[in-house]
Every structure is written in C-alpha cells, then in structure tokens.
Amino acid sequence: MSIHAKTEGKTPLLASMAAMESDGSGSCPMREVLDIIGDSWSLLTIINLQAGPRRFNVLRRMIEGISQRMLTVTLRSLEREGLVLRTVKPTSPPEVTYALTPMGHSIAVPIGALGEWAVKNRDNLRDARKVFDAAPIG
Amino acid sequence: MSIHAKTEGKTPLLASMAAMESDGSGSCPMREVLDIIGDSWSLLTIINLQAGPRRFNVLRRMIEGISQRMLTVTLRSLEREGLVLRTVKPTSPPEVTYALTPMGHSIAVPIGALGEWAVKNRDNLRDARKVFDAAPIG
DNA sequence: CTGGATCCTCATAGATACTG
C-alpha cells in the first residue's frame, strides 16, 4: 500500500479502487485506514510521536531501520492526512519538530490496541507459526 | 529492536515495548502487527471473515479487486499465523471453507476499532488532505 | 471449484550524494 500522498503514487489497482470509492459514499472504511497505516513506517512513527513532539533526527534514531528518505516521506504523508503537525523554527541550525495533532492522538488509541493485542498474542502467534511450518503438507 | 523510548513515553504500549526489549525478545510488537496486517489484503480478508466462514470464491468476490493468487497467498499467511482456519471437504467438487480462529476474532476487535475511527474521521481526513494539497508548497 | 506454479512488470524502498 502506497503511502504517497497523491493518487499517482498508488498502484493502478488501488488507484482505481480509490476512484470507485470517491463517489462519496465510501463503503469500506478499511481501505481508508490502509491508506494511512498500511505501510511499514506510519504505525511506528505515530506510536513514537505519541510520547511527545520529536525532532527529525531524534525520530529517525527512535525508529530503527528507517531511512532518512522514508522518514521524510512518511512524515509528509501523515502531515497531509492531518495526523502530524510540522513546526519549523527558523533558527540556525534549523529546528523542525513533529507532533501528533489531536486527530493523530485519536488514531493512536486504536493503534495502541493493536499493539497490545500483539503483546498478548505474541506467544500464540509464534506457536501457530511453528505448528504450521512443522506440518507435513504445509 | 528498537524503540529507544527512554520510557519517557508514558504510554502503556511503549512501556510494553520497553519491557519486551529487556526480556531479550528483541522485537517490537508493532513490527509483529505489521507483519500481519501490514499488507494490502489481510485486513480486508479478516474483516470479511468476521461475518462468518466463507468459501474461496465467495471471499474473492467479497474482497473487490483481489486477485486469485493474492487471496491464496493472504489466506495461507493468515492460516500460518493462526488467525484463519482452512477446512477442506473432500467432496467433488472440493469445498474449501475459511473461518477465523478465536485469535482471528480477537484481532478483529482492534481492527474494527480502527475501522470505526476511519468512519468517524473520514471528513476530517478528506479535509486535511484538501488543505494540504491546496497549500503553496504542497 | 480450489488453488499451485510461472513469468513478468512496475512501483517502491533504500542507499548514496548533494544542499540550505
């Protein structure tokens, strides 16, 4: 799932689905959610911002494995969705801070629920995978 | 891995993450969640199965836009995670039914919360995007 | 009907280098 803001960034299929749904009714909210959190980094970024505003490189260090470009792209996307607020202090060196908006904090709640689910079911998941992988046929 | 949140974050989730880190597991729960629902189709598949067991082609028709291969792959993945149960009736023609396991149903809850969030914030999101796209620099 | 296997493509992640 693309996190690029513009529809041009989406796969043709997703673009067409978006077109289908843009008739206003928007039957399936899941597609909307997926546009936001369906990529690898948005969830992590939101969760990490939940603790408070962070500067670019601080955030980058918090989210292990994210590249500079991906953080930029992700933050831009979240900013576009109105989930993140970008604040620039025109000092030198420049100081750019990212913070969750109220809407950003509100989506952090269900996301957190998902995280808690993962914590609770961690062992079960691991177990299920092991069982499945050990199965004769697969 | 990862989130070096310094526990300054007061959020329970980050606390859990930190706790998990210290027990040597080394993996952030959000990464686990992402492995499950981070792809385009798992969320939709789970939601569509929440209503009850479904056969392959029924499911395929429910999830608009999914290809045969992607549905197969997605279901296999979910089955491996222990979220979906695959049942084969050796009739002719064969009848294969997919159903959520208890764990599958349990993850459907937070996922549903996300969906509700999307419904509530649909207009805000649309609005934010419009504002952002209208901005001078964009 | 249910899906496995193959091939192919195009978008996207990420590395690298550069700028203000």
Next chain:
DNA sequence: CAGTATCTATGAGGATCCAG
C-alpha cells in the same frame, strides 16, 4: 540539522496456464 534529488534492486502483485 533537515531535508532533496537520483538511481537501482527488490519483490509485491497481476496474468496465465495447469492440476486435483
């Protein structure tokens, strides 16, 4: 520090054919 620009390899995903 906080990005932008560019390039490329990877792999997700679609199309198609095959099989039980």
